[in-house]
Amino acid sequence: MKKLSVIGALLLTMVMATGCGSKVMTSKNGMTVETPESGWKVQENDAGTYILTKKNDSIMCMTGESSEIKLPTTSEEAQAQVGEGGKILEFTYNDSDDKKSVYYVASITSDNSTTLLISRSEVKGDKYTTAVGTALNPTEERKAELKDAINNIEFWKN
Numbered sequence: 001m002k003k004l005s006v007i008g009a010l011l012l013t014m015v016m017a018t019g020c021g022s023k024v025m026t027s028k029n030g031m032t033v034e035t036p037e038s039g040w041k042v043q044e045n046d047a048g049t050y051i052l053t054k055k056n057d058s059i060m061c062m063t064g065e066s067s068e069i070k071l072p073t074t075s076e077e078a079q080a081q082v083g084e085g086g087k088i089l090e091f092t093y094n095d096s097d098d099k100k101s102v103y104y105v106a107s108i109t110s111d112n113s114t115t116l117l118i119s120r121s122e123v124k125g126d127k128y129t130t131a132v133g134t135a136l137n138p139t140e141e142r143k144a145e146l147k148d149a150i151n152n153i154e155f156w157k158n
Contacts (some may be wrong), residue, residue: 021141025050031129033061033156040149057146059133061153066128071102080104082117099124105147113137118150129155 011123023040028033038055038118049062072078075091077086082088101122108115121130131153133146 009078018061031061031063034152052149055137056136057134057142059131059146059149059153061129061131063127063129063155066123066126067127069121069123069130071123071128072104072144073099073102075104078102078104078106078119082108086117116143116146118146120150120153122155124155131155 022034023042024032024034025042025044027044027050028046031048031050033042033050033052040052043051047062049060053062071093072081073093073095074090078091079086079088084107086108088104088106090103092101092103094101099122101120103120104118106117106119108117114122114137116133116135116141118133119130120132121128131150133150135142138146
């Protein structure tokens with residue numbers, strides 16, 4: 001019976017990984033990543049950090065202790081993190097009873113190129129999870145795809 005359960009779990013994982021061109025993976029530390037379509041290459045290290053890449057776009061997803069990170073609570077603080085040459089295009093900060101979260105989109109221009117930066121982070125208790133995506137000179141389609149990928153990352157197991 002145990003063998004059948006393992007085989008069933010493997011088949012379910014294969015279906016989830018190939019269905020609709022997307023991949024769904026859960027790391028050792030409980031972070032779930034769903035790529036928006038086929039073509040994303042995914043690597044995971046022993047600590048449960050994911051790096052997704054596609055063409056000139058990348059997303060890094062990681063977790064750690066919340067004492068290691070200070071979330072920006074205002075667009076001005078996010079602007080300071082982005083630095084000169086960058087401009088915050090979208091910013092949202094939420095502070096609820098059990099978690100704090102921040103999401104921002106920035107455009108950084110240097111040397112005749114533009115990098116889109118999308119950052120989404122959450123702190124829950126003594127743990128944080130963050131996903132940061134970048135795209136070099138993105139088209140509108142690639143911007144939308146990167147936003148979807150970042151927003152489809154499920155940080156915490158229910």
